[in-house]
Every structure is written in structure tokens, then in C-alpha cells.
Amino acid sequence: MLNDFTGADKVYIACGYTDLRRGIDGLAAIVQQQFQLDPFTNTLFLxxxxxxxxxxxxxxxxxxxxxxxKRLESGSFQWPRSEAEQAEAVWKLL
Incomplete structure (x- = not known):
């Protein structure tokens, strides 16, 4: 499903590490408090x-x-650890 998720208007990537022991409420709190975004919108947060x-x-x-x-059996995601890395990845895609 993550390969072709077209239901969302926007997609936000949380740079850096996130404690994945957090559930829905914990991740929604990160979206609200750390990023000052509304989790109750048509947005996918990763x-x-x-x-x-x-x-x-x-x-x-x-x-x-x-x-x-999603858990990979082998390999790893290329995930930006900072906003600078995210901007560099977007620039390479363009």
C-alpha cells in the first residue's frame, strides 16, 4: 500500500529517528507539537x-x-536524517 498511496493531498516525512514504539496517539502528538501540523487532514505522515x-x-x-x-526483511530505507538531507534528496529527484 505504501508503494502507491494516492489518497492523500500531501505527504510529510519526519526527518531523523522516531521511536516506533509510539502508537497512533503518540505519532499524532508529534505531528501537532513538534511540526505544528494538523493530523486530522488528508495528509500522510511518515x-x-x-x-x-x-x-x-x-x-x-x-x-x-x-x-x-512496514518492516523490510533485508536492506534499509534511505531516510533523511535532517532537513538538509531531505532538501538534497528532493533536488536530486528534480
Whole structure:
């Protein structure tokens, strides 16, 4: 599902490490407090753990949150650890 998620208007990537032991409420709190964004919008929020082999996605469906979790069996995600790395990755894509 994460390969082709077209339901969201926007996608935000949380740079750096996120404690993936957090559930829906904990991730929604990060979105509100740390990023000053509203988790109750048509937005997909992506979080990655320290080992970069797992990600969680948080999405509001209008009547409740959807929490997606993906763990790679081998390899790791190329995840930006800072806003500078994120800007560099976007520049390379362009």
C-alpha cells in the first residue's frame, strides 16, 4: 500500500529517528507539537526508526486514523536524517 498511496493531498516525512514504539496517539502528538501540523487532514505522515528497516505511516480517514507499519526483511530505507538531507534528496529527484 505504501508503494502507491494516492489518497492523500500531501505527504510529510519526519526527518531523523522516531521511536516506533509510539502508537497512533503518540505519532499524532508529534505531528501537532513538534511540526505544528494538523493530523486530522488528508495528509500522510511518515516516520522511520533508528535502524531504517521499519517505517510507520499515519493517515486520517475522516472517521479514524489508519496506522500502517512496514518492516523490510533485508536492506534499509534511505531516510533523511535532517532537513538538509531531505532538501538534497528532493533536488536530486528534480
Amino acid at each position: 516516520f522511520c526508526g533508528r535502524q531504517r528497516d521499519r517505517i510507520k505511516a499515519l493517515y486520517w480517514e475522516g472517521d479514524g486514523f489508519l496506522l500502517l507499519y
